[in-house]
């Protein structure tokens with residue numbers, strides 16, 4: 001089995017350097033590229049995001065604040081630190097996410113993975129945050145809606161942190177479904193189960209809080225239950241995935257206990273849901289993951305799954321999975337998860 005997978009990445013994104021001791025370091029990208037090299041999937045260097053594409057999600061004030069860092073560097077919050085090349089890297093990261101969506105929608109590739117840094121899912125329309133400058137996945141979703149003929153986008157976010165930026169971009173809209181699983185309570189503080197969207201977007205934000213220590217037997221059965229159900233009801237034209245690997249048991253920040261197999265299972269569930277309900281269209285975009293070995297292995301396994309490999313079976317749900325699922329079903333019982 002080897003189905004067509006496009007990898008959008010560029011070693012130039014290793015030039016973003018938030019400084020000594022920062023977990024979101026250049027070595028992350030290099031470790032992934034080393035791990036992917038033996039298989040030589042179809043690699044493609046992305047273009048930079050265009051100003052009009054950025055304006056679909058971000059405010060003028062935020063874009064000016066980022067622009068002031070170009071060639072100079074500086075900090076936008078205590079964790080979100082730019083080096084002189086960071087703005088150029090952020091433009092490539094957002095451009096890669098957008099091009100992943102384009103490649104899928106135009107049929108240039110069957111599936112895609114944008115392997116990028118800096119990550120994006122904490123960047124809100126009006127501010128940088130949590131290592132993130134531009135909201136990469138939100139920009140790809142907005143581009144798909146505005147320019148690619150896509151009516152509905154489903155976004156799944158399995159990074160260990162809540163995707164507050166992506167949520168903020170779409171929480172009042174019914175055309176973009178956002179589902180995030182994350183440790184809770186935890187950084188960045190948002191992502192409570194009762195954050196379900198606002199106005200016309202009510203019911204189209206699905207937050208899945210996970211207790212500290214949750215592993216494959218919690219997370220994988222939750223995905224197996226929720227993702228096909230949400231996709232079947234929402235009928236997306238495109239599935240985008242914020243793929244962070246910081247829920248891995250080796251990760252120094254996450255405090256969860258997932259394994260390499262767990263990420264392969266999540267990716268296969270998402271791939272199969274896209275096949276069944278989104279005409280096969282799925283693109284992953286890298287978010288966090290701060291243990292180099294776990295990160296490189298996670299990306300490699302997901303690329304293999306996108307290429308058609310089989311994943312291990314979904315483990316039997318543990319007590320935590322049952323509890324979380326019951327709570328999510330209860331909160332969304334009159335919406336996308338109604339019987």
Ligand SMILES: [Zn+2]
Pocket residue numbers: 159160161244246287288289
């Ligand atoms: Zn994260």
